[in-house]
Amino acid sequence: MSTDHASRLARGDELDYRSVRTGMVFVLLFCLGFTVIGLCLVGGGDGLLRMLGVALLIFFGAVGIPVAVWRLVKPTIELKVSAQDGVWLRDRRATWLGWDEIAAVERDAVGSRPAVTLRLTEGGSHTLSPTIAASPAELYALLSEQQTIRARRG
Structure with missing residues (x-):
């Protein structure tokens, strides 16, 4: 994970991930x-x-x-990550998933393409869109670290 992303989240900034062009x-x-x-x-x-x-x-x-x-x-925003609010997903009626709603962050695949899946505490899951202009490895590292930090605090 990029230390720039980690430091931005630590400062309270939101990270916006847009769709690929x-x-x-x-x-x-x-x-x-x-x-x-x-x-x-x-x-x-x-x-x-x-x-x-x-x-x-x-x-x-x-x-x-x-x-x-x-x-x-100006591509559309597909995903936002906030240290305080959690994860905002465009295709979930533009709502925030709080860190307490995310049970685990897992590596996955959509077809033959790598992806990231959020396992929810309610038993469901959500695989992040493959149209996000960020590598799945970067997203996995970022989200799993934030989820781990939140789990330790809670």
Whole structure:
């Protein structure tokens, strides 16, 4: 684990982990491709094909490209870690899981990709999203150390 992350948590800072940008690059390329198809249909099509071209231009060109560029510039926060509050997960209705709710932090795999799973005291578990722009080893070290510190205090 990076000592920078540990020291930031010790000072009371929150750590934000954003989603990776790779997927959004593919979405941008997809939107650009359909925008070009829309331009071709508007320029060379008749009637229904021209209307389809306009729809492609509006949906992929006017909406899709700006959204994809915005997501590339400012990716969404997928995970927050706080020494006081616990772990915030975007896909759990944006709520905090307190350290007392986390029974264990374990290494796991999603398909063939390494991942981190939080075992909850209520018996459930939550595997962290593979779209987080941080290595699973770094997240495992950070979360397991914080969970151990909280378990000693409690």
